[in-house]
Amino acid sequence: MTTGLPVSTILLITGFALALIGIWGMLTHRNILRIIIGFAVMDTGLHLVMVATGYITAGTAPILDAALSQADAPHRAIDPIPSALVVTAIVIGLSVTAVMLAYAIRLYAAKKTLSIDAFTESKW
Amino acid sequence: MMRHILVAILVLLFGLIFARMVGGYVELDALRPLALDYVTRAPVELGTPNIITGILITYRGFDTLGEVAVLFMVAASVGLLLKKDDDKASVAKVSSDKVAGEKTVAAKPVLARTEAARAAAARAAAAKANASARAVTPSATAMKSVKVAESSVDDDEAAPQRQPSEIVRTGTEVLLPLIFTFGAYVIVNGHLSAGGGFQGGAIVASGVMLMLLSRPGMKLNVALLSIVESFAGVFYVCLGILGLVLAGGFLDPRFLPIGTLGAFISAGAIPIISALLGIKVGAELSVIIDRFRS
Numbered sequence: 291m292t293t294g295l296p297v298s299t300i301l302l303i304t305g306f307a308l309a310l311i312g313i314w315g316m317l318t319h320r321n322i323l324r325i326i327i328g329f330a331v332m333d334t335g336l337h338l339v340m341v342a343t344g345y346i347t348a349g350t351a352p353i354l355d356a357a358l359s360q361a362d363a364p365h366r367a368i369d370p371i372p373s374a375l376v377v378t379a380i381v382i383g384l385s386v387t388a389v390m391l392a393y394a395i396r397l398y399a400a401k402k403t404l405s406i407d408a409f410t411e412s413k414w
Numbered sequence: 415m416m417r418h419i420l421v422a423i424l425v426l427l428f429g430l431i432f433a434r435m436v437g438g439y440v441e442l443d444a445l446r447p448l449a450l451d452y453v454t455r456a457p458v459e460l461g462t463p464n465i466i467t468g469i470l471i472t473y474r475g476f477d478t479l480g481e482v483a484v485l486f487m488v489a490a491s492v493g494l495l496l497k498k499d500d501d502k503a504s505v506a507k508v509s510s511d512k513v514a515g516e517k518t519v520a521a522k523p524v525l526a527r528t529e530a531a532r533a534a535a536a537r538a539a540a541a542k543a544n545a546s547a548r549a550v551t552p553s554a555t556a557m558k559s560v561k562v563a564e565s566s567v568d569d570d571e572a573a574p575q576r577q578p579s580e581i582v583r584t585g586t587e588v589l590l591p592l593i594f595t596f597g598a599y600v601i602v603n604g605h606l607s608a609g610g611g612f613q614g615g616a617i618v619a620s621g622v623m624l625m626l627l628s629r630p631g632m633k634l635n636v637a638l639l640s641i642v643e644s645f646a647g648v649f650y651v652c653l654g655i656l657g658l659v660l661a662g663g664f665l666d667p668r669f670l671p672i673g674t675l676g677a678f679i680s681a682g683a684i685p686i687i688s689a690l691l692g693i694k695v696g697a698e699l700s701v702i703i704d705r706f707r708s
Contacts, residue, residue, distance in 0.1 A: 296441040297441075298439070298441045298442075299436060299439065299441065302435070302436050302439060303436055306429075306432035306433075306435075306436065309428075309432070310425055310428055310429055310432065313424070313425055313428060314421060314422075314425050317417075317421040317424065317425075318417070318418060318421050343439075344442075344449075345441065345442070346441070346442045346443060346444065346445065347441050347442070347443045351608065352453060352464075352465040352466060353463055353464045353465070353466075353607055353608060354457055354463035354464075354465075354675070355463060355607070360457050360675070363453050363454070363457070363465075364445060364450055364453050364454055365444075367445070367453050367465065369442065369445055369446060369449040370449060370452060370453065370465045370466045370469055371446075371448065371449050371452065371469065373466050374466050374469040374470050374474060377466070377470060377610075377612055378470075378477060378478070378481050380612075381481050381484070381485060381612060381695075382481065382484060385484050385485060385487075385488040388488050388492055388702055388706075389488055389491060389492065389495075391706070392491070392492045392495040392496055392705075392706075393495065395495070395496060395706075396495055396496075
């Protein structure tokens with residue numbers, strides 16, 4: 291089945307939609323765990339967007355093997371730079387999520403609740 | 415309600431920006447100049463068929479080193495954050511025991527429970543304590559404190575005691591060697607095909623996660639893992655310096671022979687760096703998982 295849209299555009303729309311859902315979730319929910327989940331969803335959406343920008347029409351993975359010869363690679367391989375950047379971005383996203391979860395555990399230990407409304411000390 | 419409207423407007427504005435970006439985006443039909451450079455040079459210069467690995471470990475190797483440093487920092491900071499939490503929990507537990515200790519009737523079952531460490535026994539003892547407390551009709555505050563102590567003890571004790579099911583335990587025995595083997599394969603195959611240190615390290619850590627799920631009482635040797643991880647990091651930097659001395663620059667893997675394209679032992683020092691990265695990431699993620707377990 292073929293749609294009129296190119297693959298990378300579909301991927302961009304999906305990624306941006308996930309990012310919007312994540313932003314909505316982060317800003318409307320009051321439970322800290324849900325805010326962290328919202329961040330993770332937004333993060334994933336932006337990774338999809340980054341990968342999508344590297345796609346080249348009818349391209350394939352930039353790995354040389356029987357299917358992609360060295361002479362063929364410059365014409366048929368996709369842009370490897372966004373993919374390499376996304377590997378870094380995923381690891382950094384994981385790191386940020388881990389630190390946020392550790393803080394969530396600390397906050398729960400302090401107030402016995404995960405509602406962000408209970409933490410009024412730093413409110414302005 | 416007001417906040418929801420504001421958020422809706424904000425999300426709508428973001429949506430407009432994103433829609434503009436999607437609308438203005440034209441799918442590439444040729445590589446950008448930098449990418450073209452990498453795709454043509456990586457197989458010739460580095461001898462790695464997987465161009466992404468070449469970029470990650472050599473051309474952008476310094477970024478990867480920084481990324482590993484971030485991961486190390488996260489493991490350290492998660493440990494710091496959750497360590498104090500541990501102390502506090504034990505303090506809270508001691509104080510709750512003390513509160514319960516004020517009522518001698520209730521104190522005995524609570525202490526017995528911590529020793530016996532069995533969920534069923536705990537529930538029976540709690541019921542007994544409750545009944546005896548009610549029998550002597552204590553003041554409302556004492557009653558409350560006993561109940562608070564009970565619930566907190568129940569929370570602390572009940573969770574780690576639940577044994578994993580037969581399926582999880584047997585499945586772990588079967589799957590664990592496979593998962594670790596697959597992780598090692600992904601790590602050492604990173605310069606030839608899809609894979610690499612980060613991906614393989616994550617697979618190894620998922621195996622560790624499964625192991626901890628199937629044996630809740632197991633203690634992970636965090637000190638050993640920290641040492642392994644630190645040495646992997648030190649060797650990584652040493653390889654970088656070797657590249658600086660023997661080849662073109664910091665983290666240049668060409669001080670070892672490049673070999674033939676596609677062979678297992680090829681691509682200079684890239685497989686070694688990849689293996690070190692895998693060990694480091696696997697150890698770090700395992701330590702993070704273990705820290706969250708408490």
